[in-house]
Amino acid sequence: MKxxxxxxxxxxxxSLARKWHEGQYRKGPERTPYIEHPKAVVGxxxxxxxxxxxxxxILAIAWGHDLLEDTSVTVDELLAVCxxxxxxxxxxxxxxxxxPEKWPEAETKEDEYGGDRHLQTxxxxxxxxxxRGQxxxxxxxxGxxxxxxx
Numbered sequence: 411m412k413x414x415x416x417x418x419x420x421x422x423x424x425s426l427a428r429k430w431h432e433g434q435y436r437k438g439p440e441r442t443p444y445i446e447h448p449k450a451v452v453g454x455x456x457x458x459x460x461x462x463x464x465x466x467x468i469l470a471i472a473w474g475h476d477l478l479e480d481t482s483v484t485v486d487e488l489l490a491v492c493x494x495x496x497x498x499x500x501x502x503x504x505x506x507x508x509x510p511e512k513w514p515e516a517e518t519k520e521d522e523y524g525g526d527r528h529l530q531t532x533x534x535x536x537x538x539x540x541x542r543g544q545x546x547x548x549x550x551x552x553g554x555x556x557x558x559x560x
Contacts, residue, residue, distance in 0.1 A: 417462040422491045423470040423499070424452075430481040444480070448473050467495045471502035478507045 427448050434444035451472045460468050470492060477483045488503065489496040 417466070419466050419492055419495045419499070420462045420469045420473065423473040426483065426487065426491050427473045427477060430477055430483045434480065444476075448475060451475065467498045467502065470495060470499045471506070474499065474503050475506045478503055 428445055431444045431448070436442040436444055436447060452469055455468060455472055462469060474488060477488065478485070485500060488500055492499040
């Protein structure tokens with residue numbers, strides 16, 4: 411199997427997410443199909459300037475971020491879909507996956523996500539992602555994030 415190109419890894423991860431989340435619904439009275447959640451995450455990242463061309467791994471992670479947690483997809487399936495991007499994508503997905511054995515003191519997902527460790531990770535990721543987004547805007551010439559002086 412030849413390694414996927416940038417656009418391929420994102421579309422293949424989207425297909426895998428759609429397959430494995432089929433029949434799943436978000437909590438709440440609306441019963442929104444679960445796939446709408448990763449789709450919205452990808453949409454937001456694209457609004458911030460991430461694309462198949464400049465950051466395929468980020469979009470692939472966004473499509474697959476709940477697969478290990480909420481489905482029975484295997485690590486091998488993820489790696490097969492991601493080709494050369496596999497280790498980077500898998501690492502991203504695993505870092506977003508709630509596993510009680512990761513933090514034994516967290517009894518629920520909310521405990522893990524509400525804890526200081528996750529909050530610090532979120533802070534770092536928010537700053538890093540925002541900084542990266544600003545650079546993308548500068549390089550693409552969209553005018554957003556233009557520097558006025560050093």
